[in-house]
Amino acid sequence: MIYEVIVDISNSEVDKVFDYSSSEDYPVGTRVKVPFGKITTEGFIIGKKDSTSVKTRDIIGRQDDFVAITPEMIDLVRFMKEHKNLRLIDTIRLCIPSKLRGNNVRELKKNFITAEADFEIAVSAIKKNAPKQLAVLERLQEGGEYESVLNARFGSSAVKALLDKGLIKKSSVVVRRTPYEGFVIDKKAVTLTEEQQKAKEVIDHNDVTLLHGVTGSGKTEVYMSLISDALSEGKTAIMLVPEINLTPQMLGVFRSRFGEKVAILHSGLSDGERFDEWLRLLSGEAKVALGARSAIFAPCENVGVIIMDEEHDNSYVSESNPRYFTHDVAEFRRKYNNAKLVLGSATPSLESYKKASDGVYALAELPHRVHSNPLPDMEIVDMRKEIRAGNNSMFSRLFLSELDKCIEEGNQAMIFINRRGFASFVRCKVCGYIPKCSDCEVSLTYHKEDDRLKCHYCGKQYHTLSECPNCGNKHLNLGRIGTETVVEELNKLYPDVLVLRMDNDTTAAKNAAADILATFREKKAQILVGTQMIVKGHDFSDVTLVGVLDADLSLYYSDYRSNETTFQLITQVAGRAGRDQKPGKVVIQTYNPHHYVFGFASKYDYKGFYKKESNVRETTSFPPYSKIVRVLVKSENEEKALTAARLCYNGMREIKGKYPGLFRVQAMRAPITKISNEYRFQVVVWLKVEDEEEVLPLLYQTADSVNKRGVVTFVEVNPTQMR
Numbered sequence: 134m135i136y137e138v139i140v141d142i143s144n145s146e147v148d149k150v151f152d153y154s155s156s157e158d159y160p161v162g163t164r165v166k167v168p169f170g171k172i173t174t175e176g177f178i179i180g181k182k183d184s185t186s187v188k189t190r191d192i193i194g195r196q197d198d199f200v201a202i203t204p205e206m207i208d209l210v211r212f213m214k215e216h217k218n219l220r221l222i223d224t225i226r227l228c229i230p231s232k233l234r235g236n237n238v239r240e241l242k243k244n245f246i247t248a249e250a251d252f253e254i255a256v257s258a259i260k261k262n263a264p265k266q267l268a269v270l271e272r273l274q275e276g277g278e279y280e281s282v283l284n285a286r287f288g289s290s291a292v293k294a295l296l297d298k299g300l301i302k303k304s305s306v307v308v309r310r311t312p313y314e315g316f317v318i319d320k321k322a323v324t325l326t327e328e329q330q331k332a333k334e335v336i337d338h339n340d341v342t343l344l345h346g347v348t349g350s351g352k353t354e355v356y357m358s359l360i361s362d363a364l365s366e367g368k369t370a371i372m373l374v375p376e377i378n379l380t381p382q383m384l385g386v387f388r389s390r391f392g393e394k395v396a397i398l399h400s401g402l403s404d405g406e407r408f409d410e411w412l413r414l415l416s417g418e419a420k421v422a423l424g425a426r427s428a429i430f431a432p433c434e435n436v437g438v439i440i441m442d443e444e445h446d447n448s449y450v451s452e453s454n455p456r457y458f459t460h461d462v463a464e465f466r467r468k469y470n471n472a473k474l475v476l477g478s479a480t481p482s483l484e485s486y487k488k489a490s491d492g493v494y495a496l497a498e499l500p501h502r503v504h505s506n507p508l509p510d511m512e513i514v515d516m517r518k519e520i521r522a523g524n525n526s527m528f529s530r531l532f533l534s535e536l537d538k539c540i541e542e543g544n545q546a547m548i549f550i551n552r553r554g555f556a557s558f559v560r561c562k563v564c565g566y567i568p569k570c571s572d573c574e575v576s577l578t579y580h581k582e583d584d585r586l587k588c589h590y591c592g593k594q595y596h597t598l599s600e601c602p603n604c605g606n607k608h609l610n611l612g613r614i615g616t617e618t619v620v621e622e623l624n625k626l627y628p629d630v631l632v633l634r635m636d637n638d639t640t641a642a643k644n645a646a647a648d649i650l651a652t653f654r655e656k657k658a659q660i661l662v663g664t665q666m667i668v669k670g671h672d673f674s675d676v677t678l679v680g681v682l683d684a685d686l687s688l689y690y691s692d693y694r695s696n697e698t699t700f701q702l703i704t705q706v707a708g709r710a711g712r713d714q715k716p717g718k719v720v721i722q723t724y725n726p727h728h729y730v731f732g733f734a735s736k737y738d739y740k741g742f743y744k745k746e747s748n749v750r751e752t753t754s755f756p757p758y759s760k761i762v763r764v765l766v767k768s769e770n771e772e773k774a775l776t777a778a779r780l781c782y783n784g785m786r787e788i789k790g791k792y793p794g795l796f797r798v799q800a801m802r803a804p805i806t807k808i809s810n811e812y813r814f815q816v817v818v819w820l821k822v823e824d825e826e827e828v829l830p831l832l833y834q835t836a837d838s839v840n841k842r843g844v845v846t847f848v849e850v851n852p853t854q855m856r
């Protein structure tokens with residue numbers, strides 16, 4: 134038999150299918166060991182045939198006793214290559230736990246002891262003065278136990294003696310490593326409201342539905358009901374949530390509803406846990422895959438429903454190689470399985486909402502919170518006025534008085550700090566000097582814990598400055614507030630109140646995020662200060678106040694979506710307040726109070742915002758009214774990078790001449806001109822949406838053609854954060 138094999142080497146030269154032979158019978162999808170050139174490597178069988186015209190070598194053997202890649206995923210691998218420019222092997226790697234490669238993870242096996250002889254017979258067969266052996270026998274009457282447990286409790290000599298006599302027996306069993314074992318949040322099953330029921334009907338009758346529901350409108354309950362339906366039809370489900378830190382909470386609720394049928398997939402798990410959860414899905418033992426972006430590659434078969442919660446979220450776009458849009462993969466799997474795809478959000482992406490408006494997606498709406506709780510009252514505070522009134526603190530007077538009230542009444546508050554990128558840079562008050570990374574040209578961020586300046590792009594560290602190297606002034610200012618300074622300030626204001634901090638630094642350790650959230654949920658702390666991480670999905674019933682400090686920072690991202698992002702952030706973070714019985718209050722602090730984003734956001738007017746923003750995008754020809762393709766060209770040699778960028782630009786101009794759907798080409802230095810000693814240029818192309826299918830492959834080809842000799846090119850469609 135001839136087998137078509139993809140070898141596990143990521144290199145465009147070998148990214149094709151190779152023929153191998155074997156007399157063994159291997160199912161398609163099997164991971165095998167094969168000779169390749171002078172080495173042996175792993176490969177994946179993606180097809181079989183009777184003959185080939187090329188000379189073949191023999192497969193050495195199989196790697197697993199299961200079939201790692203399902204037929205659906207093999208189709209997906211081909212699809213991603215053909216339509217999305219991903220290497221075959223790169224998509225395959227997304228479909229398996231990374232440590233499976235090279236057999237660096239395996240099933241955990243433990244010795245398990247059970248009784249062999251009848252209890253009475255066994256008792257009569259041991260010595261009278263052997264109380265430990267007797268205790269073991271008594272214990273085993275209740276059922277089997279791991280050898281290690283028995284050894285620890287009764288001593289290994291007692292266990293060994295019984296084994297030697299053949300009164301008990303040892304076998305090896307597979308132990309599943311379960312992430313967040315025993316973590317269950319009890320949520321009683323609810324009866325769906327009429328609104329929820331209606332939304333479900335829309336979903337049931339359509340292929341793809343955008344579920345636009347305000348925060349707290351009960352979207353999660355709709356998801357769980359859809360999943361229940363799928364399970365009762367004998368199908369499986371994939372449930373995606375944006376951030377890793379959210380998964381534990383959702384997991385707890387899902388566990389209480391679906392028990393062991395749920396498997397969780399995300400990068401925060403240990404290698405063993407991830408492998409076991411993946412295997413449980415592959416074997417069909419688990420039927421609901423719950424996880425972040427990568428869970429869209431879950432090895433579920435016969436999928437009934439795919440849900441993307443917070444569908445607008447940036448994390449659904451894989452920013453690094455291999456770059457893919459989760460929406461594309463979800464759509465492929467929906468079609469393949471004839472499943473339902475649900476995109477849920479309180480603030481849908483403009484792309485998705487436009488599709489719903491154009492009738493490409495069905496639209497289901499949940500405009501009210503469950504039990505008609507009002508959305509929290511939102512106030513915009515002009516921070517310039519605060520300064521004029523002599524308030525130089527990071528908190529406005531309004532926010533402080535609300536916080537006093539909240540603390541006094543025994544409620545909880547969440548404070549959001551928009552820290553991505555711009556926060557806590559150092560600035561000289563006198564001359565305006567801002568220290569930058571010598572490799573990256575990006576402003577450095579001050580880290581108080583180790584008293585260092587750090588570059589967030591390359592990680593390089595610098596000593597803090599005692600005076601300005603430019604003018605000698607000794608009063609250097611922290612440009613923006615960070616989570617640490619806020620916590621410090623709160624500790625001064627409320628010495629008796631426990632304040633939690635949640636950001637990249639405090640959540641680096643495994644389970645740290647879950648611990649912080651649990652502490653807050655148990656009301657051991659009254660204030661939670663955090664970055665983007667605290668924005669989404671959390672459901673705390675006693676949070677009555679939400680504060681957004683520096684709300685306008687995200688307006689200055691070098692990104693065509695910065696208005697959209699800001700609107701989403703504010704709506705999401707506001708949605709954390711007043712979710713249960715108590716009414717909520719939201720205070721938004723800004724230096725730019727008249728920007729239309731704040732006007733629409735404070736009235737929860739998504740449609741108003743959509744209309745306005747959509748207009749702006751249409752007149753400027755930005756997505757969703759176009760597709761933007763950026764080719765990033767990088768090289769350590771500036772000359773080479775420039776030459777390659779020029780070649781790429783000329784190639785694009787040529788395509789433009791043939792296809793009027795490609796209506797604009799620009800080439801320039803990238804917003805960050807140098808990262809980790811690599812010079813960066815970019816060629817940006819605007820395409821009409823309807824021409825994407827036809828033109829995109831040509832753009833990929835052009836970018837690939839300059840991708841050589843010390844130059845790397847990287848293609849992004851609708852890049853989110855250009856830098």
Ligand code: ADP
Nearest residue numbers: 323324325326348349350351352353354503672
């Ligand atoms: P969303 O996901 O839209 O933010 P959730 O699904 O988390 O909203 O629902 C908000 C709150 O309302 C949750 O505490 C949830 O348990 C509760 N809830 C949702 N639907 C119902 C219902 N039909 N009956 C009673 N409570 C509900």
Ligand code: ZN
Nearest residue numbers: 570573588591
């Ligand atoms: Zn740097």
